[in-house]
Amino acid sequence: MSEKPTVEQYQKYIQDRDFHAIKCKSCGAVIAPPKGMCYSCGGRDLEWVKVSGNGKLVSFTVIHVAAEEFQDEAPYFVGIIDLEEGTRITARLLDLDPNDPSKVQLGMPMKLDYQTGKSGRVYLGFRPA
Ligand SMILES: [Zn+2]
Structure with missing residues (x-):
């Protein structure tokens, strides 16, 4: 079960100087700030990923x-x-x-x-x- 990514958590990562985006497990699109679904395929199975910057x-x-x-x-x-x-x-x-x-x-x-x-x-x- 994956935790639903929230804007609150997104902000917390930034406060910790540890920037994360979310990644769609269906199509691999990377999204920031998080939304409830993937803008690319509409998928809802999303996970946090650390991005290179x-x-x-x-x-x-x-x-x-x-x-x-x-x-x-x-x-x-x-x-x-x-x-x-x-x-x-x-x-x-x-x-x-x-x-x-x-x-x-x-x-x-x-x-x-x-x-x-x-x-x-x-x-x-x-x-x-
Ligand atoms: Zn997707």
Whole structure:
């Protein structure tokens, strides 16, 4: 019997700096954040998998007006990372300066990292690999 993956558990993995996605046992699709069923085949037999954290940058934007957690740090980049396992994650880009955008290129390899907000909460981030 497999435990149904929840968003709460997903968040707990992030707080523990141990990022996990869910994997569909029927077709192998990797999904994050978790949903009740596989977006690819509709399967409901899902399990947690640890992902490599390796991916490529597919899109990015600059955040000027930040959430309170990161107000002091704006402006900064937020991007979409295409993980090698096949799922896409939206997260902050670390070690890249919006005042020097020439260093940011679509398709550049990125590596999962974490950052802590003012509240002490841990968030996903990605830095150049
Ligand atoms: Zn599936």
